[in-house]
Amino acid sequence: MGAACLWLGHPEAARADPRAEVRGDLSADLRTRLVQAIGETDDPPANRFEARRRARAAMESAEAVLRSEGYYQSILEDIVEGEETPVAIVSVQSGTRFALAPATIQWVAPEPETEVIQTAQADIGLTPGDPGRAAEVVAAEGRIIASLTREGYPDAATRPRRVVVDHAAMTVQPTFNISSGALVRLDGVRVQTRGPTNPDWVANLAPWSPGQRYDPELVGELERRLLETGVYDGVAVALTGPDQTTADGNRPIVVTLTDRPRKILEAGATFSTADGSGVEGLWTWYNRFGRADTLRFQARIANIDSRIGADLSLPHWRAPGQTLALSSAVVNEDTDAYIRTAGVLSADLRQRLGKTSWYSYGVGLDFGRYNESRFDPVTQLPVSLDRDLAIFTGRASAYIDQSNDPLNPTNGWRLTVNIQPTAVAGEDTILFLRSEAQATTYRSLDSRARTVLAGRIRLGSIIGGSELSVPSDRLFYSGGGGSVRGYQYQGVGPRLPDNTPRGGISLFEVSAEVRRDLGRNFGAVAFVDAGAIGFDETPDFSNLRYSVGIGGRYNLSFGPIRADIAIPLDKRDGDASFQVYVSIGQAF
Secondary structure (H helix, E strand, O other), X not given: OOOOOOOOOOOOOOOOEEOOEEXXXXXXXXXXXXXXXXXXXXXXXXXXXXXXXXHHHHHHHHHHHHHHOOOOOOEEEEEEEOOOOOEEEEEEEOOOOOEEOOOEEEEEOOOOOHHHXXXXXXXXXXXXXXXXXXXXXXXXXXXXXXHHHHOOOOOOEEEEEEEEEEOOOOEEEEEEEEEOOOOOEEEEEEEEEOOOOXXXXXXXXXXXXXXXXXXXXXXXXXXXXXXXXXXXXXXEEEEOOHHHOOOOOEEEEEEEEEEOOOEEEEEEEEOOOOOOOEEEEEEEEEOOOOOOOEEEEEEEXXXXXXXXXXXXXXXXOOOOOEEEEEEEEEEEEEOOOEEEEEEEEEEEEEEEEOOOEEXXXXXXXXXXXXXXXXXXXXXXXXXXXXXXXXXXEEEXXXXXXXXXXXOXXXXXXXXXXXXXXXXXXXXXXXXXXXXEEEEEEEEEOOOXXXXXXXXXXXXXXXXXXXXOOOOHHHOEOXXXXXXXXXXXXXXXXXXXXXXXXXXXXXXXXXXXXXXXEEOOOEEEEEEEEEEEEEOOOOOOOOOOEEEEEEEEEEEEOOEEEEEEEEEEOOOOOOOOOOEEEEEEOOOO
16 A cells, blocks of 8 residues: 655745846946836747837836936837747946936915025925936925925925926926915814813813914824823824814814723733732723823732732823822732731822833832841841831832833833832831832844843942831842842842841842844843842842843734743752743843
8 A cells, every 4th residue: 555745835936037138237226126117027928029019118117217217318229039039128228317406496375484485495405416316306395395394384285396307417407386385373172082081181281372383293292192191092183174274363183082991800810939929800990080090990819919909090190291190009918028918008290201211209108017037137136026117208210211112122221210218107216218220221233133132230228227127128139030030039138047038228130131033023032140138238249149041032013922941050948940930021
């Protein structure tokens, strides 16, 4: 009995030949353009008549390309060679390339302001003497319209242009016929929506005052302000037509808003041998108060951090780009270093700087029960503390993002700074200042950013408090997926005799990664992390602990999914042989 084998593969693409061969002393770039314009065919001509037809069609296509490139005195000839296997040929002598002569603008009445005319003339961007390419002439016409729009003439339009080709002087001189329309001054905002958004709130976001001349950047800024709230599926901001001009001579802007679903219920689960596992539910209300607000209720049951609470975000609070965030929660933290059951309240104002940078300031109040395993530096012995504390915190933060991508940066840098003056009352009283900073940098090693070097450094210090007096949740810890991979949560740094992590009053962490793309969607990473916890106000490098690892990346449209495996070096009792981390986005 015989066996049959079927092989399936990609069939070899049929060979395609040019419709006509191009001959002549031509530059490589011009020859390529001519071949592309002539096109290809799968079948050779059946006879000399067909070859002649192809050669003439190819000659017409080649002549159009030559003229668009500024060759107005070219010589072309259609040729057919061969009897049984005829070949279509186009012979090309390009001749001298014509140069641009000074371009002019002919204004269709009424003319714009004198300063606007001068600006538009400067924005033409054509240099006399440059090749007289048609594409450059068309692009210059577009730049004139864009210039007029920026100067307050959004109704500017083109009329048929006049281009004089002077064969004696070998020049191409364009004259652009432009109708600028009337100068437009802005009025207020008209809101069109089926949702509950308050039109007055939208009007207050407009970055112009009535009577101010039209500027597309101002209109675009209003659109950005509405989009960044995150509560709309669609935002359209457009100038009304001339027929909508008000009695004052101004024209309003129409804002069309499409709301996302008003209420969304979400649930999720996480699993980690290092950082704890849990389940979480979120119930989010959008635009509850008609000003693009977000109200979120959260319930989470987890090994380390369980909580129930609510957050309210009010974007553009009293000033554009400024967000008021209010938060309240009941928290139960059960870590290796401490157990905390507390009520948490906070209020913060965040001001956007540019597209992704910001600074914020606010206050926080925590009040609850702390069960702590601590180290007494005087007796050099472990000590257990059970105390009720109220902690009032001033909060100031800044985030500067000069990278090129929020989830997968390949160039640039980022800087985060947090400063928290803190007052503790209750069974203990103390004042201290907690500060922390992290800087990351990214550098691609090739033009396509397939290989990227990434680095991170993090420093922290507490001034005015000691290891024993500062509440456990305000001390510094290191270890886990967001710091030194390979170690469990809080697993870097000295430990008590019962293996409880000691929190410190200073912190040092550093990481380095080499990221490499492997094809369209996949990537690989090699990394080394290090960290140390100190008990003085300045970082201590004497107890540094290191880890190394590798990872894989699967790139989606919004960013990579990462999976890392990290191995701790100088492993101690209680340290796992390795840790695995899976999340969205790069590690830093």
